[in-house]
Amino acid sequence: MNWPQRWKWWRQRKVSSPPDDIHRAGELAEQRLAKISRAAGKANGWNVFESVRIPDIEQGGKREIDLVIVGGGTMLVVEQKHWSGSFTINHKEEFIQERNNGTSHNHSTVSQRIERKAKILHEMFKARHPKGKEITVRVLLAFTHHKLEWPNNVGVLNSDVRNEQQFINLLEEENPGPLNQDLLDFVNGFGTWDEIELNGGLMLKGDVLGLGLGDDIARWQKSCEEPLLGTAKHARSFFSLWSKEPSNVELYYGQQHVKASLPYGKSLRMHVVGRKEPEDVPWAGIVRLNLSKPPSSP
Incomplete structure (x- = not known):
């Protein structure tokens, strides 16, 4: 040479x-939520899968879901946000975040996007198991930053909106019943993103x-x-x-x-x-x- x-x-x-501070904080929060969710849901038989990637035939490519949690015949499809500051929801259901540093960011239709991913996942399961037991799909938004200020109109969303403690309480308190093994195997079959650390x-x-x-x-x-x-x-x-x-x-x-x-x-x-x-x-x-x-x- x-x-x-x-x-x-x-x-x-x-x-x-060096890592991007905002994205790195979000990644660490996702890892933390997955870890405490496994601990909280273990006694009731909840199985936690993070960064689940599913195909999107309609729009092409892949879509990522922060957490998919399976228990009994129930599938929780979870979008986590670790925002600080405050946010509002406008008439289009767009989420506008006002950060503590004085900047704002339009996160578009967060709730509608995760609801669409949940629908894709549900349809895929029904196509694979057309004669199987019907499952329950619940869509949740988990806001995990303890200093985030919420608007009063979160009730307009179809998704179940919870803070971190409310989300953990769900896993600790709800027993989903006997496991649907087909559902567990189905979710376990998906991959995640490849990761390269520089x-x-x-x-x-x-x-x-x-x-x-x-x-x-x-x-x-x-x-x-x-x-x-x-x-x-x-x-x-x-x-x-x-x-x-x-x-x-x-x-x-x-x-x-x-x-x-x-x-x-x-x-x-x-x-x-x-x-x-x-x-x-x-x-x-x-x-x-x-x-x-x-x-x-x-």
């Missing part, structure tokens, strides 16, 4: 991508279309039936300019794993959530990855 290449790759390894803490969510590590790794990856995890380690000191193998990656699922040096200039291909086109993400900036298990649901 010539010196211009060494220098360029070293500069890539030195790049730090040096500095920025998390990219979306679909990893290819690891870019050669045909042997691609063939091995196709055999994965569980989430594929990985770590990448990079030497970033000035002296690593002289290293022949400054980066390496370890990939594993279950008891199987692969460890290899990363050649210069390798990138994985990813379609990041919210971006129009897939893009190349240099391995030199990646520190960790968590690829969703292959979905079994259509």
Whole structure:
């Protein structure tokens, strides 16, 4: 490798991508709600699935649901918001958030969007189990920031709107009865977003279309039936300019794993959530990855 290449790759390894504070706070709140929901709902047999991705045949692509919780023959479809400040709901059912920093943001029709996702999920289940037992689908909005000020007209929404404690109370107090195993298997069959963590803490969510590590790794990856995890380690000191193998990656699922040096200039291909086109993400900036298990649901 010539010196211009060494220098360029070293500069890539030195790049730090700090997380977006607003989105990171939301992600941490989602993880926290999922964790306490599992604890709260365990005694009554509630099963918690987070970041559930479902196909949207009508509009194309995939849609994400923050939490889908299954108990008995009931499916709770949950949208979580960890907003601070206050919000209003206008005549179109658009949610207008007024943040503490003085800015405002139109979150559009939050309730209508999650209701549509719940309908898609319900229709998919009925199509797969046309002769099965009828299920109950409940749509909930969970506002988890304790300092959020609510408007007086939340009752106009079709969704069940709750704060964090009210939501947890539901799981602790309601016993949904005998489990519908078909429903549990159905929800368990969906995947989640792939996650790529960059040096500095920025998390990219979306679909990893290819690891870019050669045909042997691609063939091995196709055999994965569980989430594929990985770590990448990079030497970033000035002296690593002289290293022949400054980066390496370890990939594993279950008891199987692969460890290899990363050649210069390798990138994985990813379609990041919210971006129009897939893009190349240099391995030199990646520190960790968590690829969703292959979905079994259509």
